[in-house]
Structure formats: C-alpha cells, structure tokens
Amino acid sequence: MLGAYLSSAPFICEIGTLMKSIAAIALTPNATKTLQPICSNIGAQLWIPETITNIAQAQTYRGDLKTHVASLWDSQEAIVFCLATGAVVRLIAPLLQHKSTDPAVIVVDETGKFVISLCSGHQGGADKLATLIAQLIGATPVLTGVSSSLGLPAVDMLGVPFGWRRGEGDWTGVSAVVARGKPVQVIQEAGSNLWQTTYSFKDSPTPQAKIYITARNVEAKNWGEGTRSPKLFKRELDYPQIQWHPRVLWVGVGCERGTPKETIASAIKKVFLEHQLAENAIAAITTIDLKADEIGLLELCQEQDLPLITFTKEALSAITVPNPSQVVEAEVGTPSVAEAAAMIAANSQTLLVTKQIFKSVGAVTIAIAQSAQEYTGRTGKLLLVGTGPGQLDQITPASQKAIAEADVVIGYSLYIDLIAPLLQKEQIIEAMPITQERQRAERAIELANWGLTVAVVSSGDSGIYGMAGIVMEQLQAANWDGKTPSVQLFPGISALQAAASRVGTPLMHDFCAISLSDLLTPWKTIEKRLIAAAQADFITALYNPKSQTRTQQLATATTIFLKYRDANTPVAIVRSAYRPDEQITLTTLDKLLDTTVDMLTTVLIGNQTTRTHNNWMITPRGYLGFGDPNALNMS
Secondary structure, eight states, rough: OOOOOOOOOSOOOTTTTTOEEEEEOOOOOHHHHHHHHHHHTOOOEEEEEETTOOOTTTEEEEOOHHHHHHHHHHOOOOEEEESHHHHHHHHHGOOOOOTTSSOEEEOOOOOSOOOEEEOOTTTTTHHHHHHHHEEEEEEEEEEOOHHHHOOOTTTTTTGGTTEEEEEEHHHHEEEEHHHHTTTEEESSSSOOOOOGTOOOOOSSOOOOOOEOOSSSSSSTTTTTTTTSTTTTTTOSSSSSSSEEEEOEEEEEEOOOTTTTHHHHHOOOOOOOHTTOOOOGGGGEEEEGGGTOOHHHHHHHHHHTOOOOOEEEEHHTTOOOSSOOOOOHHHSSSSSSSSSHHHHHHHHSSSSSSEEEEEEESEEEEEEEEEEESSSSSOOOOOEEEEOBBBBBSSSSSSHHHHHHHSSSEEEEHHHHHHHHOOOTTSSSEEEEOOOOOHHHHHHHHHHHHHHOEEEESSBBBTTTHHHHHHHHHHHHHHTOOOSSSSEEEOOOOOHHHHHHHHHTTTTTEEEEEOOOOOOOOSHHHHHHEEEEEEHHHOEEEESOOOOSSOOHHHHHHHHHHHHHHHTTEEEEEEEEESSSTOEEEEEEEGGGGEEEEEOEEEEOOOOOEEEETTTTOOOOOOOOOOOOGGOOOOO
C-alpha cells in the first residue's frame, strides 16, 4: 500500500474539474439579472459597482472597473463579464500573459442570448465553462477556437485528465497542422490509451507533425530501443513535434540523514540524463518511512510538485531486489530502500534503472521503476447523476454541471443518447447495454480510483431504482473509506414524479413505488409488497411493469389490487414521459390490462379518494376538509 502523500496540484486547469474561484461582473441592473442565476448555478461571486444597490449575494467594488479587474486577475480561475465584448478586450489586454496561466474569460450579453469564450479556451477551460453557462440559461455558446469550431482535437488538452505533463516541442506548430486537417502521427510507449476514445488524428505514412506520448526523452539517439514500437521512435526535425509525458516513473531514493535537496536533485537529474528519461514523467519520490521527515526530500518534493511516498521496513524487506545491501539492512532494517520502494510504488517486479549511488554533500541512492498505469495526481470523483425523464430542460442545473465537470460519462446507451447535447468532445463516453449495471458500476469505480471524475447517469433519480445504489454497494464491498474516491449524488425528477406531472396530482397523498421486475427481487417478496400496498390504500407507482420475457407480473398485480380497490379506481399509464414518443392513457383499474405497456412505462394506481376530472387525475390531500372520499363530487 502507498504511504503518505504530499499534495500535488495540477499543472494546468484540469479538463475534468470546473473552476472553484469564479468572479462575475455586471455594471447594470439588467446585466445583474442575467448573471444572478448563472452565479448561483456555477458558484461564482457576483461583483457590482457601488452605484447598484439592494442586490442579494453580490459584492460591491469601489473605484474604476479596470483596477478591480486587475485585482481579481491572479486570484480567479475564471471571470465572467456581462458587458460589451470590446470593453472586455480593452480591460483585460494589459493583463494577458499566456493561455496556460491566464484565467478563463467569458462574455455574456445582457439579454442572455450568447455566451462567448474569449480567452484561455482550452487550457483555461473557457470553452467548457461557456458551454455549461449556455446550457444553463438556454443561450448559444460562441467558441471561436479552431478545434472547437471544426470539432478537431485540442492537442494541448489530450493528456490533462490523466495527469500527463507537457514536455518540450512546437505546440503551436502541431496545433496548426491539426487545424489544417493535415496528418499527424501519434507515437505512444507509455500511459493509458483511453484518450483514443475521444481524440482521433488524421494519419498518413507521411505525417506533417508528431505527438510523442512517452516517459523518455525524445531528443535521445536510439530512443525507441526497448519500447513498444522501436522502429517508430526516431527523432525528426523537419516538422513540428510535441511530447506528452505520462507519470509512470517511480523514483526510489535512499540517502544519508541531512543530505541537502540539491544533492538529491542532482543525482536524479544525472540518472535521467544517462538513461534518456524525462523528469516530467516522474510520478513520485519513494523511500522508507524513516525518511518521511528528511528535509532535503521534503524540499525537493515541494519544489517539484511531487508526492513523497514512504514504506515500512517490513514492506521493503518483502521485496526481492537485484542489489540488496547488508550495510543498509544493518542501518535501517531492510536490505533495500531505493530499489524496493520504487518497485512497490510502481507495482512492478522489475526495475527500469537499478540503484545508482552518488556521493557529494551527503550520499544518495537512486532507482527507478516504471508502472503500467500512470499516476494522475488527482483524487477521483464519482458523480451519481439523475437526468430525470430525459428531456434536457427537465435536468436540474446541478446535474448539468456535474455532467459537464466529468472526464468520463458512463450510462445505459439510451440515457447517454438522451443527454447527447450536454456531452463535450473532450469527454470519454462509455455507453453500455441495459443489463450491464454491475459492469457500469465497476468501471466507474475503477476510473474514479485512478483519479478521474466520473459521472454515472441514470434516468429519473439515480437513487430510485438507479445506478447510485449499485455503485454504493460496490464501494462498500471494497471497504471504501467514505472519502476516496469522493461521491456526490445529484437528484433528478423520478419516473413517478414525471408521470404524475403529465396527468395531474395523483400523488397528493401517501404513496409508494414497487418494481415488478423479479430479476433482483424474488417474486414472492414483490407479491407481499403489492398486497400490503393495496390493503393500506397507498397510491402505487409500478415500475418495470412488463418486458419481453416478463408478461404475467402486471396481470397478477392488477388482480391483487382488484381485491382491495374499486374496479373504477383511476389509473394513469405513462410511457416515455416528456420524450418525443410520450404516450398517456387515463383508464380504470379493471381496464388496466387493455393498454400496452413496456419497460419505459410507469403505472400510477390511485387510492380510494382519487378521481378523474376532464382528463386530469386528482387525489385530494384534505385541504378542503373532505375526509370522506364520498364527500367529493368529482367525476
């Protein structure tokens, strides 16, 4: 098991994580009205001049706007303006430095019809944020970057979800080749291939650019020796190239007490140069727990934004290493520190570089192991999202935001299709058949444990016959600590609520929901619940009433209810509520079986007070004082 970590912040804005510090600026009352709902949905702080008063949850600024924007520039991940685009350009022009460090800049017009991604579209996340805001307010997103407008892959974002670090290269040049639609060769010898589900590049035997995905230094001669495709790894200088470095190298370090940071850093650099490795591919520094407080190691990890992972002497002693040392064993209780620590951390039985000893001011031992899977440097998230009946305007803003935040969206293929307009080209989409709920949950947990943000979508509410239940069960079975990965549920309009809203107010008194599917629940148990609900006069919503292989359950349920309810009890049969093929039937209990139903249908059986009135279904709550159902003259 891995030991303690130092914090390791992402080097640029993560594609899978929306900003935590967003400022919004409005100069007029109308602009304030436009931005207020946006701010509440994305967690932005609204700023207004002191001349505007009585605006809830807004902060006022004094002085000129130019000075105020300058004061926000370095502390905000994004700034949303509601004023003329030209004015915004003049305000931010003196502040712009580089797209990798500037905050995302968004412009919303006062009427809320357009949302413009003005600056830092890819790396700053402006395109993503603009798209989300547009979805929330029903506006048109304006994304002017070439990759966005032409649907092309953004090479500077390809490895961000996986924690890859950018190496040297002509990033602008490669992006230009992609924008022109010219062929690009991608050469990968390390890291996940999951990016291929999202990105595709035009390939050719004569590419005009190259993308290397590697833990090695592309500058080196004979660079491809021992890699997946050695013949392909040849440095060419006559066209643009870039390097992405998956963090797959685990550096084991042993050192004398008091060895300074400079000595350790120098030793690591020498080893990496000698073996043609990229320091950007380092996942972590690993060592024995006795060195957890070693100042030189701590300073190095802090300076280079690396985690420090430590292991006990017992864990290290259990590893068979190429170069054990009796001297080291006598000193710290294990025959190996550097080699064993690197191998444990990388989950590898071999070393890429066996231990190298350096003596200067202090002494350092370095060993390197390569892992099959990269270290993302992120804490994974599971977002369990209810999408409601499927129509986009029935999905809550919080659920839309969760979907936009995700690196990966997983769900039943039908539900993925229903939310397709909310999905973004950079996201990894995994649609699975209806019978693979367990596989969906396992896949989502696997990716979240790796460090990705994963949205698991369910129709209706994810916690009502949805995916949230099986995900939580799987986490519990895996002895989840309740924290990592983090879990958040986003409620949606359930099927019974959606169906009820299409026919009136059938759920205005006590009600229950029963699924007629006996795939996971024994039919005898379902039958007991049907009898109890019918006897207790609950308004009852029947989920999964009939499938191609289950044809008798609904008939049995109807027979049970007819024993305890009047034959004229109102029944609503709603198929695909709020979807284009919606079908609604109002009938009575004795005629329930005359209507065709399937797995997309919800059946609502009223109680003894439920009535129909002009094609509406109404269950009185008792506000008018009618306790006796016969006291209501409704037909």
